[in-house]
Amino acid sequence: NAGVMQNPRHLVRRRGQEARLRCSPMKGHSHVYWYRQLPEEGLKFMVYLQKENIIDESGMPKERFSAEFPKEGPSILRIQQVVRGDSAAYFCASSRLRTDYSNQPQHFGDGTRLSIL
Amino acid sequence: GQQVMQIPQYQHVQEGEDFTTYCNSSTTLSNIQWYKQRPGGHPVFLIQLVKSGEVKKQKRLTFQFGEAKKNSSLHITATQTTDVGTYFCAGRRAGGGADGLTFGKGTHLIIQP
Numbered sequence: 001n002a003g004v005m006q007n008p009r010h011l012v013r014r015r016g017q018e019a020r021l022r023c024s025p026m027k028g029h030s031h032v033y034w035y036r037q038l039p040e041e042g043l044k045f046m047v048y049l050q051k052e053n054i055i056d057e058s059g060m061p062k063e064r065f066s067a068e069f070p071k072e073g074p075s076i077l078r079i080q081q082v083v084r085g086d087s088a089a090y091f092c093a094s095s096r097l098r099t100d101y102s103n104q105p106q107h108f109g110d111g112t113r114l115s116i117l
Numbered sequence: 118g119q120q121v122m123q124i125p126q127y128q129h130v131q132e133g134e135d136f137t138t139y140c141n142s143s144t145t146l147s148n149i150q151w152y153k154q155r156p157g158g159h160p161v162f163l164i165q166l167v168k169s170g171e172v173k174k175q176k177r178l179t180f181q182f183g184e185a186k187k188n189s190s191l192h193i194t195a196t197q198t199t200d201v202g203t204y205f206c207a208g209r210r211a212g213g214g215a216d217g218l219t220f221g222k223g224t225h226l227i228i229q230p
Binding site for chain 1: 121158220221225
């Protein structure tokens with residue numbers, strides 16, 4: 001079984017450009033979570049999505065960041081007009097059921113390392 | 118908002134020594150999960166604790182959930198070089214709320230042969 005697939009593994013952007021990070025959840029998983037990790041830090045929750053719906057975006061900056069999980073295709077985390085402070089590793093996780101109700105573990109992808117020049 | 122604190126941030130041990138990391142939440146948790154992340158890797162789920170006072174073992178690893186469901190610990194007996202990595206606890210606030218986990222900053226385990 002394929003795990004959570006994230007691409008690209010590494011992404012370099014110049015300030016002001018857009019960054020698009022993709023995440024395909026594990027087969028049979030319909031719940032996707034995005035986290036950001038700074039060096040030597042823990043993971044910070046950004047957004048939780050179910051197919052075609054944003055369930056919780058309380059951890060996502062109000063400006064420049066957006067996320068979607070369309071009916072077909074991967075989940076996309078989009079960062080517009082990137083700044084140096086956006087440099088981080090972005091991890092996607094998926095679960096089969098809603099973890100709040102079912103205490104399901106989350107399965108993580110390998111992450112996208114975003115570097116802003 | 119909910120905060121999850123982990124100590125120590127770094128722990129150096131000689132191979133064969135024991136290791137413990139502690140996790141404390143500012144709020145009561147519905148459950149706590151532990152993850153391990155190798156350098157350059159992604160977090161890998163280790164275990165979940167749900168019940169007050171719960172203790173679970175995985176070979177040399179022992180996980181505990183406090184009676185008040187606000188703290189937890191991970192203890193590794195007789196560490197091996199394969200145990201190197203960062204150990205994160207992650208909790209979800211009791212009573213619902215955000216579905217995302219709140220992670221501690223992790224404890225980096227460094228093992229000297």
